[in-house]
Amino acid sequence: MLKQGASTFAEGVDLSLYVIFGISVFFLIGITIVMIYFVIRYSKKRNPTSTNIEGSHALEVVWTAVPTLLVIVMFYYGWMGYTPMRNVPEGAIEIEAYGQMWKFSFEYPEGKVTDSLVVPINRPVKLNLHSRDVVHSFYVPAFRLKEDIVPNGSNYLWFEATTAGRYDVLCAEYCGQLHSYMLSSISVVSDSEYNAWLTSEPSNAGEHPGLSLLKQNACLTCHSQDGSKIIGPSFKGIFGTTEIVITNGEEREITIDEEYISRSIKDPNADLVKGYMKGLMVSYADVLSDEQIGQITDYIKTLK
Amino acid sequence: MTSKAMSLSYLQGKNGIFSWIFSLDHKRIALLYLYSILTFFITGATLGVLMRLELLNPGKDLMEAQTYNQVFTMHGVIMIFLFIIPSIPAIFGNFFLPIMLGTDDVSFPRLNLLSWWIYIIGAIMALSTLLWGDGPADTGWTFYAPYSVKTGTNVTMSVLAAFVLGFATILTGLNFIVTIHRLRTPGMTFLKMPLFAWALYATSWIQLLATPIIGITLLMITAERVFGVGLFDPSIGGDPILYQHLFWIYSHPAVYIMALPAFGIISEILPTFANRTIFGYKAIAFSSLAIAFVGYFVWGHHMFTAGMSGTARIIFSVMTFLVAIPTSVKVFNWVATLYKGSINVQPPLLYALAFIFQFMIGGLTGVVLGALAADIHLHDTHFVVGHFHYVMFGGTGFALFGALHYWYPKMWGRMYNKLVANIAFVFLFIGFNMLYFPMLVLGLMGMPRRYYDYLPEFHVPNMISTYGSWILATGLLLMFGNLIAGAWRKREPIGRNYWKTGITLEWQTLSPPPVSNFDRMPVLPKNGPYDYDNKPEIEE
Incomplete structure (x- = not known):
């Protein structure tokens, strides 16, 4: 179900998903089986007289303590996968990213302005997020990356792509009529291709x-x-x-x-x-x- | 009063329209709520089916993007504010809380009637947005600023409608709190109250304390749209994140307004059909209060990607996980209640079992969303839509259907066709899971929510989901048809305790109950409300 991860965050996010889904599926199936078993085993026909058990302190303690331990584990993996997302490494390429109804655009430090991203592989890239109108959200499923683009806000995100290729960028915060058409892409290329692209003339030369x-x-x-x-x-x-x-x-x-x-x-x-x-x-x-x-x-x- | 007058049911006596819409009898008010709330539910469900139809294939199937955006907003507004927030408390709380407490009405019957009228006025306001100007709001039910400040659709009226509806909620909450404190029958201490009353008690406090916050927030939106006061729109000096905080400070606790009463229903249905005492009465009662309390401090998890500080995100994540603990305690106690019971499988129990299964999926997917790293990927995707519907529809919705089937014989003194009820349940269960499970998959794949159109890679799960919506709709038609048809079925003897194993006080009175609720003094079981060892013998 998950797309192949293509950034350094993917491992941490996917690990937290696997851990929590693993625990969840275990309990979901376990409890459901026990429940169905009870309904069959203690049906009126098989068990005409019920036994009134008011409760059990020992059990209450167990099924309070076990979920407590499990949620600590789940929180931990969520936290660990998340922490790197807020720590931008030094020397990241800093790009200004703009969201507006209904388009993304990007301004490179060298002055190049585009509506899709081209980034070098294995190098940290930081995006400073600016909105010209309403709240948008910059979402790259393959990078497991998302941050809202808030007008007047100072949100940012960073990533380091690990696999070359072209990845979808979607707007994840509802922003009006053409929200679902607010799309862009990130092309991850080698350093040399990146530098060549950066210095190339814009393809719209000769345009009005x-x-x-x-x-x-x-x-x-x-x-x-x-x-x-x-x-x-x-x-x-x-x-x-x-x-x-x-x-x-x-x-x-x-x-x-x-x-x-x-x-x-x-x-x-x-x-x-x-x-x-x-x-x-x-x-x-x-x-x-x-x-x-x-x-x-x-x-x-x-x-x- | 003669004994004949004492046994006149609440459905008999005066029967003109005014004897209903101005009735002060909590049971009649409950039915007013029932019919209006279910009408809105069917409206909202129809909009939902239309949305699924539009999403059957990529590209346009049925309607334009703008129409779709208005349809999902209307679906949300109707389902949240007109259906699920009032639903169980306003219908079954009104009808059964006074009876379960062994009293003749709520503390403030006039306030009770007023809250229904406020509800109807709010509903008319919300629906009026269909008729004029640029049509109903296209903001989503969350009315996020600054989009809600900028759009030309009828946001102001929708927001004012939600503001007015809030008062109905507040008044019902206040009424129930006072009723529970003041009107319990002699001998019924707090710890001898039925668990449905406990659930309503916890809910009422949230209704009373949290709803005013959404009221003021929505008024602020109005002030901003009408007078250009810069509160949330940065282009006139406001802060959009402030809106999100204010909105979720209410709207997260509101999720427990929607869920806690359902827990109460399940805690009533299980002992009756297991024919044994509830397991862990105190644990279930107090976990409701714990959820209501902790639920106040988790709103930030709706904003993990909105740009809060890292510290805030971590704290809100921890608090969110804490809610999972009392919730799982409840599930374990419910399942343990089936242990060594003498289980009679009837339609209400089927709904309760489906509730436990679906609510577990809803809760566990909620835990996934509470984890920071996982949430970054899944936030604002279809995973959230799936999670929310598992909790609200698979949970609260199914509990409401269960309650309808459970108390039907008591409320009308009639019975529906059980075979059809079971068939409808199978359709609902299959349809529901087929409709919403693919949404969890879509979210993991990366499809954002509130999407009119989608990339081709998302096609198959969307198709399955739409087919599921047809099965679910069939189930709903069958279920409601069967319940309505019950009114024309040949009367069978219902008796006081139709299921034979009901133990709370409503099963000691006539079906349907007399105007003053009891024709003779109710008898409390010796040791608490579910003391099946000392279940009072009830003569017909």
């Missing part, structure tokens, strides 16, 4: 800078480029059209121009296009500069 910005900031998760409605209005052909928006609870007509796009990025709920839900988009005023907003507007103009 506005499009790159839309991709980086997860705009396209909610705003399509082909006219289909996802969460927000599609970008296709939107520039120059007239829309009904809701401003302070009142409807009014507005033309989609440079100024409107800029305002929608900085204060998305000020003039909300009718028929769309309020509150789902956060302000990007601190994320995007006016110059970048200009590039985005230029790109939207090209989507006819």
Whole structure:
């Protein structure tokens, strides 16, 4: 059932799972068998007269003491498997990880920004977790690793991958409509491959800078480029059209121009296009500069 | 009063609608609760079946992502706040606590009626979110901030509904505590109370002390949404982790509001059908109090991945493991109660045995989640969903069904078809385990919870789980159909003590009980409530 473990934590987590499951299955089966045996052995037919046993101090002591010892054992294995997760080794590669509805993105110390992780094998990697909107959770089943991404929080996690390969990253904290589509991956590669990747040109060379910005900031998760409605209005052909928006609870007509796009990025709920839900988009005023907003507007103009 | 008037049952006499919805008789109020709570249970179960249908295959099967999110939120809100929190105390506690204590009503009958009305108003508020605006909340029943502050769905009304429902809980708890302290029949000391009364006593204290915390938390969410007060949303200066603490400070003890009354039911059913005294009366009684007390200090285990300090995580893990000890003491004593009994296998006993089996799985998977390392992997996965349903449905739900089958002849003076009851039980048992066991597997594989869509590798267990939901639904239809059909079956003589081996005081009165509960003074067994050696002879 468990995926093959691929990080240094897997052994400790799996050991705690095996120990607790082992003890649990033993007691579950044992008690169930005894219970069924009693029901058959002491059925009304076989045992017409019951014996009233009020209890037994010795037994109460035994079945208080035995579970006490067992839970100490189980706690111990849970604790041991967990402790290394909070102790980041020195010299870990430190990457800023961002969660937002509904996308992960990563910023390497060298400045590279990606939406999936590439890490070298057998080297500790630390992620500082930042959320741009609501609570998300960074979950890698194969690494037995999970930590919530809390807005304004200072959560972090670290790991050391032990097997090369590509592993799923999932969001484990419910974060709204497309929660189950908030996916990413970690590719574990050799040191040399990692260094080559780190210095390579981004594959989006030659792309419109506005499009790159839309991709980086997860705009396209909610705003399509082909006219289909996802969460927000599609970008296709939107520039120059007239829309009904809701401003302070009142409807009014507005033309989609440079100024409107800029305002929608900085204060998305000020003039909300009718028929769309309020509150789902956060302000990007601190994320995007006016110059970048200009590039985005230029790109939207090209989507006819 | 003439003896004829004394023996007029609570179902006879005035029978217009107002004689029910304004009744001060705890038994009629219990039935009001029964019918409303089971209606919501069926609604919630229907939503559950729809969710399973959506998860049958990867991709869209039935509904859009947003609809699915609203359906699972509604399922949670209905099942938690409208079904399982009130369930056993409000139905069977109301009906049987005064009778088991040998008295004629609860301490505050008017407050009792008021709490049902508050419950109904809260329920209407919760369901009204379906009808207007952007529809019911899509936050999950936990209303986690800041998502619950941001979303445009009707979170405010759902939260206010839960706030109002809290008062029904508080008032019932208060009523039961005073009733237990003040209205026990002469000669019934605390240590001669039936174990169901003990379980309700422990539950009532949690209801009274923990519920106000969720009340204030939910009001804070409302203040934040309506007035923009920055409490939980960091973009206006709040702290989302604070919300989680406040929410779980209530909602973890609330789990014991849901579970403890079920323990009480099992402790009643087992002696009756084993025809012998309960094993370890004091251990069972005091372990309820121990669970209620320790249960206050374990809420942090819902937040092992939320970013608490390492020390806090370790302390909460230790406290969580402590709960396992009184809980396992109960299980051992129940099983020991079967030893050297003279066991009469009847539908209520089948439910009690299934309870013990399923509750053990629920409890042991809880122990897995209490261990730090294991929890890091399993937190917020389907393993948690499976664990929770094993405790709440496989545990409390099955105990409630057992109680229905156990006290049915007493409450209505009629009987259901036992063969159909047994068949329905088999469907429920198989369906339940087929529905929820695969969720434990899915969690170990790494499938997060609250997932509208999933990776192809998770397909097979999801399919099995959905098939299980069909078997379970069939079982529910059979069971409820059979219980309802009992109303039209030819009356058979029920007598006072239908199972012959019931020993607590409700088996000394008529079936159904008269308005004032007893037509003659109940007789207490000599040495405690389960003293089968000195069981009083009851003339019909």
